[in-house]
Amino acid sequence: MRGSREILAPGATIGILGGGQLARMMGHAAARLGLNVHIYSPVADCPAAQIANLLITGEYDDAESIIKFASDCDVVTYEFENVPAVTAKAAASEAPLRPNARALDVAQDRLTEKSFLQAQLGIDVAGFEDIDNVFTLRRALKRLGYPGVLKTRRLGYDGKGQVIIRSEPDIDAAWEKLGGDTLPENALILEAFIPFTREISIIAARGLDGSCKAYPLTENTHENHILHTSLAPAPRDNGEAQKIAFKILDALDYVGVIGVEFFEMKTGKLLVNEIAPRVHNSGHWTQNGGCIDQFEQHIRAVAGWPLGSTVPNCRVKMTNLIGEAVNQWPALALQANTHIHLYGKKEVRAGRKMGHINQTS
């Protein structure tokens, strides 16, 4: 193991599991600090490989390749929470894994996540029930009421792996849609549908020394279950979201950036929707906020550096460029306060995150 609990000097190597846009932007930040970047991805010409020192191609469940990859790194981090447990374990045998395996464990299973938040930390979440079969689903809907949201416990993202049940006649179709009786046991969770007034998120970080910092609250809108815009600093912030984020960071002995998504109720009460143990799409605005951006913040944390300033000097509205929206780049390039960030993806596909813009004011 090359890494330690010491600060990594320029010239050290950060290994990143995953080669998408989050790894690409972490890679840029790492290079800015003089750190080398090695990418592990099953895809050869992935966005991060284009800008990294080295790409190792391999499957995520190929422990031998992961071990070889990690053995050349001073620390290993990741851009997505669905790193298999075997992978995390293999990586951690060779280099410090930051954030740690516990963070992955909690974040990759909605039931574990919600139980951890509610039972262990006393943090409010939407009502939820473990779903074994269509009978427990019916019983759970009676308890939580309609509408309810049936979700896969694992691997859901951007609205994938979930379906709303508005009334009893929807139950069978919803059950079938998510795989129904073909699913393994304990694959689903039912969550109460939350009539929120705002969707907000907080991007926070915890350093190797246990110190925490958070960026200002971000207000988000979604389209087709995919993040569409983030506005920061959000118009109203009572500091509650930051407190919750720090509680989670400390409980997990976390190192790195975390994204915590909330539903805000009419009463102002916050429910945690989900946590992402990584840099987060709703934190992209930080790149043009005048502060240390979330990507550098994550790299600083996992490299043992002190956390950077999270205080922006302007307001930023981030808008994702999804699918064909990326073709607006010529018009966007003409706008004075618009910063364009594209991901180097060769193929435009519906629903695919191709880039984003940050508009400052």
Place this chain on the structure above:
Amino acid sequence: MRGSREILAPGATIGILGGGQLARMMGHAAARLGLNVHIYSPVADCPAAQIANLLITGEYDDAESIIKFASDCDVVTYEFENVPAVTAKAAASEAPLRPNARALDVAQDRLTEKSFLQAQLGIDVAGFEDIDNVFTLRRALKRLGYPGVLKTRRLGYDGKGQVIIRSEPDIDAAWEKLGGDTLPENALILEAFIPFTREISIIAARGLDGSCKAYPLTENTHENHILHTSLAPAPRDNGEAQKIAFKILDALDYVGVIGVEFFEMKTGKLLVNEIAPRVHNSGHWTQNGGCIDQFEQHIRAVAGWPLGSTVPNCRVKMTNLIGEAVNQWPALALQANTHIHLYGKKEVRAGRKMGHINQTS
């Protein structure tokens, strides 16, 4: 030739001659716009290669390699003005060369540069004389007066290739120091020593459509002839420097970013010291000024994109980290408004630019 006078779409390839920190930061900017980056450098593990899609190693005078390199690019640009004429010609045979060969021609010879500025454009420069031999040097010093600065016409940078002559007894030593009788004909120039009150520079850009934009004036300090700090926007600016820069850009039918260095006299009069047909060290502050930075501006220009905003939203002080100064990074990382930019150079050497910081206020 793949390129044209059209705007290059994301996915197109920018070729950069040179693999140092300027190419590295241009590469980051290009990637942000979804453009591919190919680097041509004689050095395998150069700063830019670490973050580029592709590195082609080859000598700058190897026309065959340059042609092969350029044939895969949609446009070719460069990070240094001493690209040999043969190289520029070879590259331009395969892809548009931006800025053009004329800009290189003017900038790489101090005599050509000063004649172009003064005779062709009527721009004030320090008095100068072409020096053939020690006799013309003596005569020139009588005309321009003491002190004078004897310089090589080509390949000087950071104070290399120049020596001050304070009085007549210095002449022979100065002549010998720069190579004296071993030099080819017409290798030297004598410039009047300018008792300036400020060293300032302007970073400007000209797009493919001929439109020009300039960043606010920058005030610079040097240590040991190497840029030490740049402060922008400079405290006083009457707009004269920008006018001069635009005049130069138009006269050269220039495409890309240019750096123009000035001496400001007690009277407020500006003398152009030199022009750099590329992104410039005194423009590094733009990375954290809230505007489109000079690296993206250059990429935008050479790719035919519209120029971005040059209006900062804060004041920035850039300080170079020269040689051992880079070892201050742990302390610098603790400062709230300090942005660190390191270049990935493995070896610390005295006088070597290892990185810079931008401090915002």
